[in-house]
Amino acid sequence: MTTAARLGLAAVLLIAGWDKIGAPARSVMAVEAYQLLPKGAAEIVGYGLPIFEIVIGVLLIVGLLTRLAGIVTGLLMVAFIIGVASAWARGLSIDCGCFGGGGQIDPSQTQYPQTILRDVAFLAMAAWVAVKPPGKLALDTVLGLGGRSDDDRDDTSDDDHAAPDADPKE
Amino acid sequence: MSKTARTSAREKVRAEREREQRRAKRQRQIVVPLVVLVVVAAVVGIGFYMARKGNETGTYAGGLAPVTVQPDGSVVMAKPGVEKPVVEIYEDFQCPGCKELERVNGATFKQLAAEGKAKVVYRPLTIFDPSQKPIYEVSVRGAAAARCVPGDKWVQYHDKLYENQPVEGKQGFTPDELIEYGKQVGVTGAEFEGCVRNQTHAQAHIKASDELKKSGGLQGTPTVKINGQDVGNQAFTADGLKKAVADATK
Incomplete structure (x- = not known):
């Protein structure tokens, strides 16, 4: 379950980041369309968010710092939900700019409820990842970053393979 | 050397080794995330820089087509x-x-x-x-x-x-x-x-x-x-x- 959530979120973040990254002007424009941030801050988000989404997506795929990545993804979703809800409440007609795009659209084409529902689902997945990391096939396990030793499963044996240099045999 | 002394020496060595392993694991749990975070920050920084560069204001000083x-x-x-x-x-x-x-x-x-x-x-x-x-x-x-x-x-x-x-x-x-x-x-x-x-x-x-x-x-x-x-x-x-x-x- 954690693994599925991890990979699902990773796919979403990678696609979202990739669709935005080639066109910083458009990305900034999408952020500005929300009219929530002052010009400078909108630019920072517009430039930074695409690459940030991609990096978090990669961390989720490989299962590195899984809990932190899950928490950050959850926070991102909360921010997106707030942004979309506030655009909706203020009667703006904008494209959410979630996967590229963005900017003003015809009022009949807005999709606020769908977008919020979708992001709530992503938020739930992120919460799951944050609560039960790291799932299968995770670098966290290989590197012994699990943190707790009580739910080790085959953690200990992995550990010995991963760090043979830690016990010099006499 | 007596048998008990040998045993206790061995146990001491093992305890030492376990301590060593725990220490190494603790260290890894601090160092690896730090390294990852530094790499993440670097990648985001580079991406940010390139995004800014790709967003320069265009200029054209020539004449216009009709x-x-x-x-x-x-x-x-x-x-x-x-x-x-x-x-x-x-x-x-x-x-x-x-x-x-x-x-x-x-x-x-x-x-x-x-x-x-x-x-x-x-x-x-x-x-x-x-x-x-x-x-x-x-x-x-x-x-x-x-x-x-x-x-x-x-x-x-x-x-x-x-x-x-x-x-x-x-x-x-x-x-x-x-x-x-x-x-x-x-x-x-x-x-x-x-x-x-x-x-x-x-x-x-x-x-x-x-x-x-x-x-x-x-x-x-x-x-x-x-x-x-x-x-x-x-x-x-x-x-x-x-x-x-x-x-x-x-």
């Missing part, structure tokens, strides 16, 4: 005989994204047309809904005034409108301001002033906007189409736009 205002309110900028590729710009003078597009690629559109590489068509419309006040009125006033401007000054006036774009939700593009922008680009006279003050072309503009919106295929503003195809992200960097036009020329 500009003609069409009966439907669209405006063609092209060298004589250049029929394709057709680059269409769907824009709203009040839309911040359109200002952004203009900032990045306004120069590229002019250059492409002047070099005969494309036929550029401006299609101003009001994307906003009449219920959205005051941005709707501001948009319509600006666009209606632009229709009062003859072709040879139209692009300059268009640029002035973006330069002075009112903050969304604030009033702006008042008749006095719109007339003043005209003066700044060399459009004067009672006819122009009357045209702006009376909003002579407002209804025609609203009708044209509704038709553009209804005709489908328009996601929002700004949209750039090349030979009828929405070019999406590519339109928002100078290199992307030039490449899209080159690809459409093949």
Whole structure:
């Protein structure tokens, strides 16, 4: 379950980041369309968010710092939900700019409820990842970053393979 | 050495080794995340830097290709005989994204047309809904005034409108301001002033906007189409736009 959530979120973040990254002007424009941030801050988000989404997506795929990545993804979703809800409440007609795009659209084409529902689902997945990391096939396990030793499963044996240099045999 | 002494020595060694392992694990749990975070910060930093670099304001100082205002309110900028590729710009003078597009690629559109590489068509419309006040009125006033401007000054006036774009939700593009922008680009006279003050072309503009919106295929503003195809992200960097036009020329 954690693994599925991890990979699902990773796919979403990678696609979202990739669709935005080639066109910083458009990305900034999408952020500005929300009219929530002052010009400078909108630019920072517009430039930074695409690459940030991609990096978090990669961390989720490989299962590195899984809990932190899950928490950050959850926070991102909360921010997106707030942004979309506030655009909706203020009667703006904008494209959410979630996967590229963005900017003003015809009022009949807005999709606020769908977008919020979708992001709530992503938020739930992120919460799951944050609560039960790291799932299968995770670098966290290989590197012994699990943190707790009580739910080790085959953690200990992995550990010995991963760090043979830690016990010099006499 | 006695047996007990040997055992206790061995246990001591083992305890020592376990301590060592725990210490190593603890260290790893601090060092590895730190390294990862540093790498993450570096990658985000590089991405950020490149995004900023890809977002530079375009400049073009050369002359413009001939500009003609069409009966439907669209405006063609092209060298004589250049029929394709057709680059269409769907824009709203009040839309911040359109200002952004203009900032990045306004120069590229002019250059492409002047070099005969494309036929550029401006299609101003009001994307906003009449219920959205005051941005709707501001948009319509600006666009209606632009229709009062003859072709040879139209692009300059268009640029002035973006330069002075009112903050969304604030009033702006008042008749006095719109007339003043005209003066700044060399459009004067009672006819122009009357045209702006009376909003002579407002209804025609609203009708044209509704038709553009209804005709489908328009996601929002700004949209750039090349030979009828929405070019999406590519339109928002100078290199992307030039490449899209080159690809459409093949």
